Amino acid sequence: MAVLKLGTHMSIAGGVSKAIDRAASIQSNAVQVFTKNNRQWSGPPIDEEDVERWREQLPAQGVMYAVSHASYLINLASPDPTIWEKSIRAHKDELQRAHIYGIPHVVLHPGAHTGSGEEAGIARIATALNTIHAQTPDCTDTLTLLELMAGQGTCLGKSFGQLRRIIEQVEDPSRVAVCVDTCHAFAAGYELRTAEGYAAMMAEIAAEIGLDKVKCWHFNDSKGKLDSRLDRHWHIGEGEIGLQGFRFILNDLRWDGVPMLLETPKEDDLFDDIANLARLCALVEDKTRVPPGLLVGQSKSSEE
Ligand SMILES: [Zn+2]
Numbered sequence: 001m002a003v004l005k006l007g008t009h010m011s012i013a014g015g016v017s018k019a020i021d022r023a024a025s026i027q028s029n030a031v032q033v034f035t036k037n038n039r040q041w042s043g044p045p046i047d048e049e050d051v052e053r054w055r056e057q058l059p060a061q062g063v064m065y066a067v068s069h070a071s072y073l074i075n076l077a078s079p080d081p082t083i084w085e086k087s088i089r090a091h092k093d094e095l096q097r098a099h100i101y102g103i104p105h106v107v108l109h110p111g112a113h114t115g116s117g118e119e120a121g122i123a124r125i126a127t128a129l130n131t132i133h134a135q136t137p138d139c140t141d142t143l144t145l146l147e148l149m150a151g152q153g154t155c156l157g158k159s160f161g162q163l164r165r166i167i168e169q170v171e172d173p174s175r176v177a178v179c180v181d182t183c184h185a186f187a188a189g190y191e192l193r194t195a196e197g198y199a200a201m202m203a204e205i206a207a208e209i210g211l212d213k214v215k216c217w218h219f220n221d222s223k224g225k226l227d228s229r230l231d232r233h234w235h236i237g238e239g240e241i242g243l244q245g246f247r248f249i250l251n252d253l254r255w256d257g258v259p260m261l262l263e264t265p266k267e268d269d270l271f272d273d274i275a276n277l278a279r280l281c282a283l284v285e286d287k288t289r290v291p292p293g294l295l296v297g298q299s300k301s302s303e304e
């Protein structure tokens, strides 16, 4: 049994490596970053000094896991050739940037078919990934994690079956895996709040893609209701999922070693991150699994 890898999405203001300092400042041992501005198609050239600092500071500050999130602009399912090709270039760049930093996973929203249909969209995503893989033979140690989506509009990836259909068409499936976002899962109709609902979701993950294909969790509560298709992240325990859903996942040893990252609202002071992480740690039954720094923070706050 391992210590939980718990952290949050951190700002890269001042350099990608600055996210490590932010993660360590709240005693977390995992971090998610953008490796460039996530609302732009292309980023600045790689800053070699920042890469060096990243590679040195990650172990030095006790951060055990880092994942990057690809740009929100990328749509590998697009039927529009211009957007599709731009998206291929952009995701290839995301993989290469992550690879240079030694980041093992890049979370990607699979894409939206924008009217061309599910089948066409899925084929488009797989073809794009195959093209990117062929162009990045040196990046096999950085995987694309297809994120489970809430199912808003024509967005693909709202079920583990849909994710499986994408992966099936990827020529080298070892280069893709999955990230499960709790808010998206709930909004897409997965009932995380009950033992039966959680067991059913687990059975579906096992049957469709296999539990070992899930490389990372996004831990977000949901402002939208079950099956609402609304992607609205909210503070842990304060949304429609509530604490119980997180309790199931945190104490299920089948997820031992799989990192959990929050993408909940916050200010620069990171107080909300601290509170949300403390709430999660309080749900962990075996306290030896709580990252040491977070355990200290927790006992402190309960004493006060
Ligand atoms: Zn995402």
Ligand SMILES: [Zn+2]
Binding pocket: 181, 183, 184, 231, 232, 233
């Ligand atoms: Zn989301």
